[in-house]
Amino acid sequence: MNGVATPTLDPLLGETLRLIEHTREMIALIEVGVDDVEIDDLSRLEVVRECTRLTARLTAVLSWLLSQKAVAAGEFGLGDERAFRPLFGIGDERVDPAAMPGGDPAHSRCDALSALVVESANLFSRVARLDRLREERRHDPDRA
Amino acid sequence: MRPFRLDALTAVDLAVAASAALAAASAPDTRVGLAAGMAFALAVSALVWRSARPPTAMATVATVAAPPDDADTGRDGDDETDRLRREIRQMTTMLDRELVQAMGDVVARTARMAECAGDLKAMAADIQHSSASTADAVGMAASGVTTTAEAAGQLFRSLEGVRSEVRRTGEMCRQAVDRARAADRTVQSLAAATSHIGQVVGLIGTIARQTNMLALNATIEAARAGEMGKGFAVVATEVKSLATTTARSTEEISRQVEDIRAAIDGAVGSIGSVAEVIKALDEIATGMEAAMSGHLGLVEGIADRTRDAARSMEEARASLDDALAVNHKVNGAANEVDAEIEAVAERVRGFQKMTSLVVKRGLRVAGQEAARGLGVDFVLGNRRLQPREVVAEGSLLRLRGIEPLAPGGTVEIEIPGGDRASATVSARDGDDVLLSIADDRARDGVLRRLSARGGPG
Numbered sequence: 001m002n003g004v005a006t007p008t009l010d011p012l013l014g015e016t017l018r019l020i021e022h023t024r025e026m027i028a029l030i031e032v033g034v035d036d037v038e039i040d041d042l043s044r045l046e047v048v049r050e051c052t053r054l055t056a057r058l059t060a061v062l063s064w065l066l067s068q069k070a071v072a073a074g075e076f077g078l079g080d081e082r083a084f085r086p087l088f089g090i091g092d093e094r095v096d097p098a099a100m101p102g103g104d105p106a107h108s109r110c111d112a113l114s115a116l117v118v119e120s121a122n123l124f125s126r127v128a129r130l131d132r133l134r135e136e137r138r139h140d141p142d143r144a
Numbered sequence: 145m146r147p148f149r150l151d152a153l154t155a156v157d158l159a160v161a162a163s164a165a166l167a168a169a170s171a172p173d174t175r176v177g178l179a180a181g182m183a184f185a186l187a188v189s190a191l192v193w194r195s196a197r198p199p200t201a202m203a204t205v206a207t208v209a210a211p212p213d214d215a216d217t218g219r220d221g222d223d224e225t226d227r228l229r230r231e232i233r234q235m236t237t238m239l240d241r242e243l244v245q246a247m248g249d250v251v252a253r254t255a256r257m258a259e260c261a262g263d264l265k266a267m268a269a270d271i272q273h274s275s276a277s278t279a280d281a282v283g284m285a286a287s288g289v290t291t292t293a294e295a296a297g298q299l300f301r302s303l304e305g306v307r308s309e310v311r312r313t314g315e316m317c318r319q320a321v322d323r324a325r326a327a328d329r330t331v332q333s334l335a336a337a338t339s340h341i342g343q344v345v346g347l348i349g350t351i352a353r354q355t356n357m358l359a360l361n362a363t364i365e366a367a368r369a370g371e372m373g374k375g376f377a378v379v380a381t382e383v384k385s386l387a388t389t390t391a392r393s394t395e396e397i398s399r400q401v402e403d404i405r406a407a408i409d410g411a412v413g414s415i416g417s418v419a420e421v422i423k424a425l426d427e428i429a430t431g432m433e434a435a436m437s438g439h440l441g442l443v444e445g446i447a448d449r450t451r452d453a454a455r456s457m458e459e460a461r462a463s464l465d466d467a468l469a470v471n472h473k474v475n476g477a478a479n480e481v482d483a484e485i486e487a488v489a490e491r492v493r494g495f496q497k498m499t500s501l502v503v504k505r506g507l508r509v510a511g512q513e514a515a516r517g518l519g520v521d522f523v524l525g526n527r528r529l530q531p532r533e534v535v536a537e538g539s540l541l542r543l544r545g546i547e548p549l550a551p552g553g554t555v556e557i558e559i560p561g562g563d564r565a566s567a568t569v570s571a572r573d574g575d576d577v578l579l580s581i582a583d584d585r586a587r588d589g590v591l592r593r594l595s596a597r598g599g600p601g
Contacts, residue, residue, distance in 0.1 A: 017367055024360040027353055041345040042404050048345070048352045049397040055356040056394055059363050059387035066370055066380035075377035 004068045004130055012127060013065045019120055020058050026112050027051055050113055057120050061127050068134075235502050246495045253484045253491075260481045267474045274467035281460035288453030292446050299442040306435050313428045320421035327414030334411045341404055348397060355393055359386040520590060521558040522567075522579075524549065531577075536594045539587060540570065541579040549577045557581065559589055 030051070070076045363386060366379035522529040522543065532545025549555070553569040557579075565586025567579040581587035 013367070017364060020360050020363055024357060024364075027356050027360070030353070041341045042401065042408065045345045045348060045397060045401050045404065048349045049394060049401060051356055052352050052390055052394045052397060055359050056387050056390035059359055059383055059390055062363050062367060063380050063383040063387050066367065066376045066383060069370065070376035070380055073376055075375055 004072070004134055006069070006072050008130070009065055009068050009072065012123070012130075013062070013069070015123060016058060016062050016065060019116060019123065020062065022112075023051070023054055023058060023116055023120075026116060027055075029112075047113065050117060054113070054117055054120055057124055061120075061124055064127055064131065231505065235505055239498060239502050242495060242498050246491050249491050250488055253488050257481055257484045257488075260477045260484065263477045264474055264481070267470050267477065270470045271467050271474070274463045274470060278460045278463035278467065281456045281463060283456075285453045285456035285460060288449045288456060292449040292453065295442050295446045295449065299439060299446065302435060302439055302442065306432060306439070309428055309432050309435065313425060313432070316421055316425050316428065320418060320425065323414065323418045323421055327411070327418050330411050330414045334407055344400070348400060352393055352397065355390060359390050362386055520593065523556040523558060524553065529555065534594065536591050537578070539580070541567070541581065541590060542573070543577045543579060545575055546577060548572060548575075555579055557586060557590065559586065563589065565590075 030047070067076065071080075363383050366383050370376045370379040522531065529543065529546050531543035533543075535542050535544070549569045549572065551569050551571055555567045555569065557565045557567055559565065563586065565581055565583045567581045569577055570580040571578045581590065
């Protein structure tokens with residue numbers, strides 16, 4: 001089998017779901033205005049963009065993990081392209097915590113967002129590295 | 145005859161000196177008048193010295209006028225001579241009195257004129273002092289005015305620079321106004337857009353939140369469904385679809401962010417250009433402030449110089465007032481001197497008349513005396529000649545001090561005793577006339593009388 005082993009996938013899946021839940025909580029907090037700090041429209045829009053980007057990144061990671069689970073479960077064949085496309089072009093933006101919207105460390109909301117962005121970017125990097133290894137094994141079975 | 149001749153000459157000299165003094169006294173130059181007055185005073189002083197001894201003078205005249213004792217002059221000649229002596233004595237006495245009074249007057253007025261001259265000298269010194277002060281003040285004023293003019297020139301050149309700066313400032317202000325208007329339009333459009341942006345951002349936020357929540361919830365549910373046996377392939381495909389949708393939303397939001405950022409950058413750029421112009425204006429204003437500080441210094445200097453010049457001019461005016469006052473006094477003193485000179489001149493004119501009268505009478509008496517001394521009369525036509533002196537020169541007779549006679553004329557010589565002889569004017573020699581007596585007897589008679597009188601012959 002050239003897929004990713006389940007012992008490797010399950011912790012990542014659990015970590016991803018945890019981040020997704022944290023992200024959902026954070027977005028819910030933003031909605032109810034728990035952090036009642038005035039920010040300008042541009043910053044607010046940037047926050048929205050980062051939240052959406054975070055959602056897209058985590059969703060893409062989860063999609064890739066589920067695809068690998070499908071491969072591990074034999075639902076996808078090794079030649080099935082659906083098992084390899086989820087990460088292409090989604091969630092691979094470079095993340096600069098210092099460039100996060102708001103930028104003010106006293107902003108609890110922005111702090112939470114920044115922490116999630118950094119953590120999600122770290123997760124994305126690890127998953128992307130696994131995907132590269134998998135791809136290499138697929139193209140060079142001798143390295144497996 | 146020599147003493148008498150001296151007296152006659154003295155009278156003539158006195159008359160000449162008096163005439164010169166009178167003429168000079170009438171001269172416009174006061175100093176010349178004073179000098180002439182002094183010369184006249186000296187001449188008169190000599191005469192006064194002589195007049196101080198009137199008896200001696202009269203004796204001299206009388207002695208000279210008296211014919212020699214051995215002269216055959218006859219009684220008629222003696223009576224006439226006595227009458228002339230008395231007349232001369234009277235005139236001499238009058239002249240003496242007049243001299244004493246005139247000299248006293250002249251001396252007094254000369255002293256007064258000396259005082260006036262002293263006053264004039266002191267006043268001239270005052271005028272010189274005032275003039276020097278005036279010159280100093282005027283010099284200072286001129287220096288102040290020159291400095292003021294130089295400062296004004298510097299100020300003018302500096303103001304030229306300021307005018308250029310002001311012109312440049314005006315141009316910059318126009319640019320600033322144009323840019324400010326453009327910025328104002330941009331900001332106004334941005335302000336108008338901002339209200340829409342707020343609404344749009346709010347709408348985007350709402351949609352994004354809902355999208356995110358849906359995606360996250362769906363993702364969680366899909367994961368659970370996969371765990372619960374629905375099949376990972378199915379849920380993975382659904383989650384992938386959610387990720388793709390969310391990613392598109394991200395791109396859309398990113399475009400909105402870039403649009404807003406561009407609008408803000410445009411407004412910032414417009415305001416920045418206005419700020420640049422304002423900065424340039426500030427630099428120009430700083431330069432103008434420095435220039436104006438220089439101008440203030442120049443104006444202050446000009447004001448100081450002007451005050452100095454005004455002060456100097458005031459001092460000059462005061463000095464001029466002093467000079468005018470002194471000049472007024474000098475004019476008064478000069479008028480007084482003129483009056484004194486006129487008085488002296490009037491006194492001299494009166495004295496001249498008296499002297500002239502005395503001289504004329506003296507000359508006439510002297511001529512008659514000379515002729516009487518010889519005991520002969522010289523008659524030309526119907527008038528008697530009155531020579532000052534008669535001397536023999538060989539066979540000729542020289543008559544001195546008579547009016548000119550034309551050579552060739554005939555002069556009748558009357559000799560006491562009834563004799564007469566004719567003489568011809570042979571030549572003229574200045575004021576002298578040479579007579580030639582053709583009749584030998586008559587010539588001898590005249591020469592004999594001359595010889596008997598003791599003259600030089």
